[in-house]
Amino acid sequence: MKHKSKKITQSAKGEECQIRIPGVCNFNEETTVFCHLNGAGMALKNNDNEGAYGCSNCHAAMDGQLKTTFSHDELKLMHLEAVMRTQRILLEKELIVLK
Template identity: 45%
Template sequence: MTRIVSKKLRDSARGQDCTLRLPGCRFNPEYTVLCHLPVGMKGMSMKSPDLFAAFGCDHCHGVIDGRIKGEYDHSDLLRALAETQMKWVQMGLLTVKGVA
C-alpha cells in the first residue's frame, strides 16, 4: 500500500463544514479536522491514506473511530468522501490529469 500523507490535505479541514454530518454533529467549523475513513487500510496505530478522509467535527470523528457511541451507514462515508474530494478540487489541492 502506498502511504499518502499530506500536510496540505490535513490542514485543509481547518475552518470547513463537517461533511460527515452524522446524528449529533456539531455543525461548527471550529471543531473540524480531517477524519481518516475506515476503508480496510486502518489498524492499530495505522491510518488510511489522507486521500481516503473527510472533513469531520470532533463528534462525527469520534463516532467513525469508535470513541463515541453512534451509528453511520457506508453511504454516509461515501457522500462525505465525495464532498471532501470535490472541495479539494475547488481548493486546487486535488487535480485530475487531462481535465481542464
C-alpha cells in the first residue's frame, strides 16, 4: 500500500536542502522540493515518508539530469542521510508520528 501525503510533499517549500551534495547544492530555499527515493522501476516513487528536502540542483543530480563526480552509491548514501534528516524535521512538524 502506498502512503501519500500532500502535506508532507508541500512541507518542503521554503525549507533548507537536506541532501547538500558538495559542489552541486545551490542552498536556495526557494527551490526546495520533496525528493523521493527512487522506486523499484522507471517512474515509480516510494512512499512520501521516504524522501528528503532537496534544492533544485540536488534534485536534478539525484534524478540523473545533472552530472556529478560522485558515484551512484555515493549519491544514494547522501540521499539516504538526507531522508533521515528530513524525517527528523517531519517529526518536529508532527507530519509523521511514531506510535
